[in-house]
Amino acid sequence: MQDKKITDLLESFQAIGRTKNQGYTRTVYDQAWCQAQKQCVNIIKELGLVPWVDEIGNLYATADLTWPKEPVILVGSHLDTVVDGGLYDGLYGALAAVLSVSQVAKSEQRLWQPLVAVIFSEEEVSRFDATFTGSQYLLERDLKGFDALADAQGQTFGQVRQAAVAALSPFVQTASCLKIAQYLELHIEQGPILENAGTDIGIVTTIVGQERFLIQLVGQANHAGTTPMDCRDDACQQAVSLLADLYRELAQIPDLCYTIGKVQLEPNVANVIPGLVTFSLDLRHQDQLVLSEAVGVVAKLVDQYRAKLERTTAVMPTQMNMGLQGEIAEACQSVGLTHQFLPSGAGHDAQVMGEQVPTAMIFVPSVGGVSHVPDEKTTPADLENGQRVLTAVLAKLVG
Amino acid sequence: MQDKKITDLLESFQAIGRTKNQGYTRTVYDQAWCQAQKQCVNIIKELGLVPWVDEIGNLYATADLTWPKEPVILVGSHLDTVVDGGLYDGLYGALAAVLSVSQVAKSEQRLWQPLVAVIFSEEEVSRFDATFTGSQYLLERDLKGFDALADAQGQTFGQVRQAAVAALSPFVQTASCLKIAQYLELHIEQGPILENAGTDIGIVTTIVGQERFLIQLVGQANHAGTTPMDCRDDACQQAVSLLADLYRELAQIPDLCYTIGKVQLEPNVANVIPGLVTFSLDLRHQDQLVLSEAVGVVAKLVDQYRAKLERTTAVMPTQMNMGLQGEIAEACQSVGLTHQFLPSGAGHDAQVMGEQVPTAMIFVPSVGGVSHVPDEKTTPADLENGQRVLTAVLAKLVG
Missing domain, CATH: 3.30.70.360 (Alpha-Beta Plaits)
Known part of the structure; x- marks a missing residue:
């Protein structure tokens, strides 16, 4: 189980939400989204972690639910997509988070701080006229308005949210909100900068x-x-x-x-x-x-x-935490990969998290710089590089 | 019957093809088009003229079908519309042609040349991907391709043409093609030039x-x-x-x-x-x-x-006949109206006719210069002015 690779995990999602254009459409709470979240629950269990879900559909994974009420190190991303998006956006970082948490948990290392992976329910604003609803919920923002939002078919956010969370609940436990010490997110770059420069890893300075x-x-x-x-x-x-x-x-x-x-x-x-x-x-x-x-x-x-x-x-622009940027740079060196600092031109859950907690993002190169299209791609080597760096950073942070 | 006014004739079309936007949609061979052509047949008969229709649905009116096979003076326009067009475009010139022919026929004047009004079947390219089909048919152009054209619902020009002409035929006689000596067309300007200049009548020099x-x-x-x-x-x-x-x-x-x-x-x-x-x-x-x-x-x-x-x-641009332009200018003077020469920026049946026979166009002002919209309007005085000039020109030409 320790040998599970990020590329294998991604492959197990190739049929979920596949479109006739060879892309992927998984909008929040739809059938493909539910199937994908359930698949994540299976992976979490297979990796020996404990899954749970919250009221908005965020899915969490940790090694042990019995820790004290101390702040956690959170790592994650989302698995909802734009319409006809690619396989990698969001999903890569979400699966890498779960895999890295399991690897750190199974190491000999003593964990001084609880480590939690999160798969946010929604980031792409593809179905309802609201974005970052998963991360905003986690930060206890006022979400009263969300439940009344209607999609193009007239279904409300509240209705489909409750149905989707109920469908997931047999597999998981509910949990109250976490206290978060730090947040990390691994993501494909979606642009051409790393590929053009031939750099292995990007460390985000600011989300524009x-x-x-x-x-x-x-x-x-x-x-x-x-x-x-x-x-x-x-x-x-x-x-x-x-x-x-x-x-x-x-x-x-x-x-x-x-x-x-x-x-x-x-x-x-x-x-x-x-x-x-x-x-x-x-x-x-x-x-x-x-x-x-x-x-x-x-x-x-x-x-x-x-x-x-x-x-x-x-x-507003969101500054990434300087200390965490340094930790990522050190981790890159420790695993023998090159890195460079760059801003993120796209929005991410890290943008919301970064307003309240120390946050950092790790980028891996996108082939041709394209994203949000069926052609979106990152090489297997780069996918594994990013996940190795993430594991190294998490191991350092909890140690 | 001699007292019939052009404004009254136009008013009798206010319910035919009326849209929810208070405009008019009569595309060639549709229900509103058939109703409008039948209404024209009634008007032609009421005015004491003889109606007939040809194979493409052009409707003709003359005082007497027994004339020799000599070339006729033809006057007309069309009554099909753009989608959500106005009341005046095409229809005004078509009704004025019928009214003027009846007025000249009923005058004491001896007609030295036969006078025929024509209501062309189609000019607006609103239903099929072909335009000026009525005037092209009259000039014996090669129309083989038209019958196979399909509209947005998949109905072919040939099918709906035959049905529409058959529906009109109880009222009319068929006739072979005419020999045409000259063609005249009265139309709303569709632009602001006459209104801005305060001129009663426009005489078209060229169709661009x-x-x-x-x-x-x-x-x-x-x-x-x-x-x-x-x-x-x-x-x-x-x-x-x-x-x-x-x-x-x-x-x-x-x-x-x-x-x-x-x-x-x-x-x-x-x-x-x-x-x-x-x-x-x-x-x-x-x-x-x-x-x-x-x-x-x-x-x-x-x-x-x-x-x-x-x-x-x-x-290509189409030159209007210089001699006919002079006749129109004289007619304006004879009825006490001002005139000016101007090009036509829009296409008209006169564009097709002008390639083969001496042709001229008379314009009346458009309120605000707008056309092809429900708001399209020409004042009653201008409508009557144009029709009076047309009658005067026809009387001169046949005299």
Whole structure:
């Protein structure tokens, strides 16, 4: 059992939530999610650990439930996916957490601090209009609003949550909330930095802050043939000018990530002058001051064009714990792997945990830098490297 | 019966094909179209004219079917609509044609040339992927391909055409193709030029030529947070740059109408870098040389961006007959109305007819310049003005 490999564990999920596009769809509390959580329960038991679940569906694993009420070292990730996502995002870190906890528990080492793996119920906002619900629950945030949220089929978060947790409960015990001393998360990078640099392990310095907007330009729809150019109020022409200004101005801000991912015209017909253009703008930076500067640039331009600006997301950057970053760097050296420090451009449960407890993240390279797609891949060697580093860090922390 | 007004005739169509948006949908051979054509048959009979229909569903009206086989003066328009169009487009000119033919026929005047009104079966390309099918049939163009065309429900042009014509035939006689000496069409302007200038009547000089393209930029879809700016191949950023260049370069060409009406991104999600952008470009000008110059500018820019260019429409400009333009100007003076010459930015049946026979178009002002929408409107005074001018021109031509 000690010889179980992370690649074997991942392989046992290849049929759960598989889509016709050869991707994976496991949204929180759906059938594939339930099947995957049950599979995790089996793995936890096979590895000689004790599983339990909480009211929101977070699944935990530890060697011994009889420890005193002292703060635990928590390690984990999630197994819900985006629609048609890949095999590795979330699931890799969740399974590695369970495997590393079992390896540390089975070693000769005396554990001075309790060690718990967590598989968070939801991180991907794929089914309900709420994200990080698992980690927010664990931190006892106010979640009153979640239960009333409805999915696209009109089912509420509360209904499907209760059914899913009830379906899991025969296998597990319930437990009250944990006190958490530190949180660690292992994840695929989802970007090209480690692969391009040829580095084995990434140590996350910061999870970037994010500001997301919808920007709308209102013109007047009209006939493309009969409306002379000087009589037009063309929302597309205005939008192109604003977009070009945005791309140019935002490019001046070092290390800012800016993305216009969604553009919608009305009526969006070849021979009609567009009357309305709405587009999204996603801004990310690890420094809140720089992010705020970027928002200022956007607001000023949008104002010049008399466009409408609606903020849809605002998340502050989250600093990872310096001490834990050092522990990870030492662990990399101890197992003979190269490492580099880098920010995370994507959100993670570590972002929520990091606001309240010392938190760190370990990245492994993504082939081609792609993620959230069926093609998402990390090599077996890199998968094993990441899990070895995680075990080494946990062994050090509990020792 | 002689006192029948064009406004009364239009009013009798207010319930036919009415939509929940207070617009009108009558696509060729559908139920509303059949009802409208039958209503026209009733009006033709009430006005003392003889109706007949041909194999494609064009409806004709004349005072006397016994004339010799000499070329006729034809006047008309269509009554099919775009989806959720207005009351006036096409229908106004069709009803005015019937009314004017009856007025000339009932006058004391001796008709030296036969006069025929036509209500073309289809002009708006709303149901099948073919346009001007009525006027093309009349000119004996090769229409073999039409019958096999399928609509969105899978019904073929041939099937629904035969059923619709059969449903009309109890009311009408069939007739072989006409020889046409001249063609006239009265239509709402669909633009703001006459209203802005305060002119009663517009005389069309040219129906503009049209070139329509789809332009596609291929990038690489990727995560908006984890893909550094210098590792991106962002199709939207490329498209904005190309669009800005197109707007700037095309603005240098005098009197060119250029419209980007449709833009589609893939996957079109706020936090994903777009991998593909496709947009339409509609170019119109009355001078084919200038239109060709514009196409050259587009091709050069598209090439610079390594984008894909697909031509979807290419229509040459159609000159209106100079002599007929003069007759219309004289008729305006004779009834005390102001006029101005202008090109038509929209396509019309006169575009097809004008390629083979001397053709002219009369425009009346559109309130606010809008058309192809439920709000489309022309004032009762302008509706009557246009019809009076048409009657005066016809009386002159047959005299």
